[in-house]
Amino acid sequence: MGVVGIIGGSGLTQLKNLEIQQRRIIRTPFGEPSGPLSFGRLNGFDVVFLARHGYGHTIPPHRVNYRANIWALHHVGVSHVMAVAAVGGITAPMQSGVLLVPDQLIDYTHGRPSTFFEGGESQVIHIDYSEPYCPLVRQRLLLAAQQLGIVIQDGGTYAVTPGPRLETAAEIRRIERDGGDVVGMTGSPEAPLAREIGLCYAPLALVVNPAAGKAAEPITMAAIDAVMHEGMGRVREVLARAVTLLQDCGPCDCGTAVGPEALHALHQAAHIAKQRQPV
């Protein structure tokens, strides 16, 4: 395997337990990532960390350059990604403070650049996305929590909304009818891009509030912050243990989803994107 990458979301703009050795700005054919990549050691293993919203948490979900973030991680040799997300809880088990590893995704976003294959490549590429997350990374996250005695939910459908506003109660009712268990704003196109480029990727989500209409009180940032502060401590512990558990991961289907045709198309996509960039 290559190096483990961690994408931090709201409440996790840095990893306190990561011994940072260097920070590097990576330019990609798709522009600049949310910030420099932090290279360091966690539990004695190499790790690359990236704050999805920037280190000062200044980039809103709809402005994140997901393509540059995923491209940059892949470019520096990351093979397995754990992506942290703060989410709202919809179904009964998804109470505030619950930690979960989702197993499915529904994408309600629109207007976000969501593929490396913009067209113009010599072949049209359709990746298999029936199972959006890497089974190996999911399993290591669950095992890490289990070994630490941290309660974690195995599975759940992550509904991704455009943001930055929160949802209406009717939107949440609709998402629930669709089968959504939790709601967040960043799970897509991050996950499909990881699959397009052959990265093993899985989310680690923390429920930080009841979704719109699920509690009597309005959703406040103060209430979210309180849950986030406590919960991210558990997230850090799980991540650190999972880094160790990931070290024995062999190649899996996520890598082979990118067959030779897709690899060729990726090179072409990069070339096309570079030509489109302003000089």
Ligand code: HPA
């Ligand atoms: N909705 C969307 N995204 C979120 C929420 C929510 O309720 N909580 C945290 N991220």
